[in-house]
Amino acid sequence: MKTNKGAKEIFLDAGIYSGEAVKLAAFVFSDKADIRIVPGKNVFKISVRAENAERAAGEFLNEVLNQQCRIDLAKKNSKIAGIIVTKALLSAAGEK
Amino acid sequence: MAQKQAAKNNKSQLLLPQALWQKIGANYLLTNDSGHYAWLKEKDFALVTAGKMAEKDPLFAELAAKGFIRNRLDFNDLAAKWKKKNAYLYYGPGLHILVMTLRCGNKCLYCQSAAAGLGAKHTDMPLAVARKSVDLAFNSPNPGITIEFQGGEPLLNWEVLKNTVLYARKKARIAGKDLKLALVSNFSLMTVEKAEFLLKQEVSICTSLDGPKALHDKNRVSSSGSSYDDTIKWIKFFQARHDKQVPEYRVFKPSALLTVSRYSLSGHKEIIDEYVGMGLEDIFIRPLAPIGYAWRLWDKIGYDAKDFSIFYLKSLDYILKLNQRGVVIREKMASMMLDKIVNFRDPGYLDARCPCGAAIGQLAYNYNGDIYTCDEGRMVGWEGNDLFRIGNVFTDSYKKVMNSATTKVCVVSSNLEAQPVCARCAYKPYCGVCPVYNYETQGSLWGNMPANDRCGLFKGIFKALFMLLKNPEKAAILKKWVAK
Numbered sequence: 001m002k003t004n005k006g007a008k009e010i011f012l013d014a015g016i017y018s019g020e021a022v023k024l025a026a027f028v029f030s031d032k033a034d035i036r037i038v039p040g041k042n043v044f045k046i047s048v049r050a051e052n053a054e055r056a057a058g059e060f061l062n063e064v065l066n067q068q069c070r071i072d073l074a075k076k077n078s079k080i081a082g083i084i085v086t087k088a089l090l091s092a093a094g095e096k
Numbered sequence: 097m098a099q100k101q102a103a104k105n106n107k108s109q110l111l112l113p114q115a116l117w118q119k120i121g122a123n124y125l126l127t128n129d130s131g132h133y134a135w136l137k138e139k140d141f142a143l144v145t146a147g148k149m150a151e152k153d154p155l156f157a158e159l160a161a162k163g164f165i166r167n168r169l170d171f172n173d174l175a176a177k178w179k180k181k182n183a184y185l186y187y188g189p190g191l192h193i194l195v196m197t198l199r200c201g202n203k204c205l206y207c208q209s210a211a212a213g214l215g216a217k218h219t220d221m222p223l224a225v226a227r228k229s230v231d232l233a234f235n236s237p238n239p240g241i242t243i244e245f246q247g248g249e250p251l252l253n254w255e256v257l258k259n260t261v262l263y264a265r266k267k268a269r270i271a272g273k274d275l276k277l278a279l280v281s282n283f284s285l286m287t288v289e290k291a292e293f294l295l296k297q298e299v300s301i302c303t304s305l306d307g308p309k310a311l312h313d314k315n316r317v318s319s320s321g322s323s324y325d326d327t328i329k330w331i332k333f334f335q336a337r338h339d340k341q342v343p344e345y346r347v348f349k350p351s352a353l354l355t356v357s358r359y360s361l362s363g364h365k366e367i368i369d370e371y372v373g374m375g376l377e378d379i380f381i382r383p384l385a386p387i388g389y390a391w392r393l394w395d396k397i398g399y400d401a402k403d404f405s406i407f408y409l410k411s412l413d414y415i416l417k418l419n420q421r422g423v424v425i426r427e428k429m430a431s432m433m434l435d436k437i438v439n440f441r442d443p444g445y446l447d448a449r450c451p452c453g454a455a456i457g458q459l460a461y462n463y464n465g466d467i468y469t470c471d472e473g474r475m476v477g478w479e480g481n482d483l484f485r486i487g488n489v490f491t492d493s494y495k496k497v498m499n500s501a502t503t504k505v506c507v508v509s510s511n512l513e514a515q516p517v518c519a520r521c522a523y524k525p526y527c528g529v530c531p532v533y534n535y536e537t538q539g540s541l542w543g544n545m546p547a548n549d550r551c552g553l554f555k556g557i558f559k560a561l562f563m564l565l566k567n568p569e570k571a572a573i574l575k576k577w578v579a580k
Binding site: 027028029031032059062063066069070072073074077078080081084085087088089091092093094 | 185186187188189235236237450451455456494495498499503504507508511513514515516517519538539540542544545546547
């Protein structure tokens with residue numbers, strides 16, 4: 001990670017992290033830091049600008065990991081998750 | 097070759113089916129979705145996960161009966177237990193919170209509902225709104241409806257409250273539904289006349305009691321003297337009426353809610369003794385939620401999960417000691433978790449459901465008719481963010497409210513099967529996440545569990561409860577709390 005006047009640069013391996021996970025994490029962080037994402041060849045170059053850029057960048061990385069795990073889990077568990085959600089919503093709406 | 101294949105099949109038959117585990121100390125806690133659990137020593141855990149546990153092993157039968165051996169699954173029994181524990185998935189919202197007014201004479205340090213001053217009469221719920229709210233509540237397919245009157249201080253809007261009680265009773269008779277009515281009040285405006293009406297209408301009474309006088313009055317600042325004095329006077333009144341009973345109607349035992357502020361953390365014994373002294377048999381030791389107004393004051397009154405966990409565990413230990421001496425006092429959070437662990441039963445704890453109770457388990461009706469997913473969602477709305485508003489009683493039907501995008505996203509985001517960490521957590525069968533908490537503290541409905549204080553807190557409580565259940569004497573006390 002490179003520091004540059006209140007900003008932190010992070011490079012994420014695009015083979016591990018999807019663009020969706022990076023963008024979702026950036027959205028979650030939209031009120032905490034300025035996030036700039038530059039997609040490169042097999043890499044995302046990300047600039048995190050915040051009052052405490054070091055800390056914000058670390059937390060942002062945690063959030064990217066969280067989002068990626070969620071996306072991966074959704075692929076694996078989508079069937080059971082879908083059944084539970086559908087049952088809960090239909091019952092609440094009074095549908096059988 | 098054929099022999100080898102048979103051996104392989106046999107081994108896979110003995111493997112664990114879908115199961116969750118957590119290493120605690122030297123042992124493993126094993127759980128499954130039906131709610132069964134088992135403690136295993138490290139060597140037994142290795143045998144079970146490798147599919148090498150011998151059928152003659154004394155543990156084998158226990159694990160087979162609990163659904164931990166793949167070729168011995170009793171699907172009917174496991175499914176019945178799962179359904180019982182998740183019965184709420186079949187009914188829709190049962191709890192309907194009516195915010196009768198935002199006005200309140202008290203200025204509590206942490207007031208999550210950010211009460212308005214006594215002059216703010218425009219925040220009183222008009223009768224038309226109250227009736228429309230009751231109408232909408234009765235559209236829920238749930239055969240049991242609970243209407244909870246809240247505020248502010250709901251007694252400030254007494255005539256509307258009284259009229260709504262009668263209206264709801266009439267609706268229940270026509271609809272053939274089981275109706276429970278509840279009032280949450282600080283008692284500052286309670287009178288004998290009001291109390292008699294509430295008792296006759298079988299309205300259960302709940303108040304707030306934060307501990308001894310000095311602590312209670314420090315947390316719950318009253319403009320007209322001591323809020324503690326009002327609270328105690330009326331707890332005693334309703335206790336006496338409960339003990340007396342009458343043939344005409346049921347008198348419920350009054351209950352109290354404890355809110356733990358930073359000032360409470362050093363006084364667990366005094367707080368619990370106060371409850372015992374008042375004859376209260378349940379104490380709900382719940383953390384202050386950093387939601388709405390309380391979030392803004394967090395630096396002054398808040399604490400981290402670690403501090404609360406220490407307070408909670410000390411309290412639980414003290415409560416168990418009192419039980420050992422024959423004192424009747426239960427901790428409510430533990431009771432609700434235990435009901436799931438021990439009885440495979442849904443205790444109605446909306447905050448620890450999967451998906452959470454937002455909208456599909458409860459609805460909060462604001463004084464102006466706006467409908468929120470829950471009371472916490474309403475508090476966020478009061479702070480200026482209406483993300484959790486899902487309709488209005490005058491413009492939206494029950495079905496529209498249930499089909500709103502916010503309802504759906506709260507259900508989807510609080511489904512533990514789709515939550516990283518939760519999906520593999522040993523406590524998943526008994527736990528639940530709160531999208532409002534996640535949103536307020538971590539910026540998204542999904543949250544991020546490894547850094548989530550609520551998750552850390554729940555894990556600490558579950559760990560403590562499972563450890564206590566290993567101790568036969570303490571397990572007997574805990575099981576008694578949920579034996580009904």
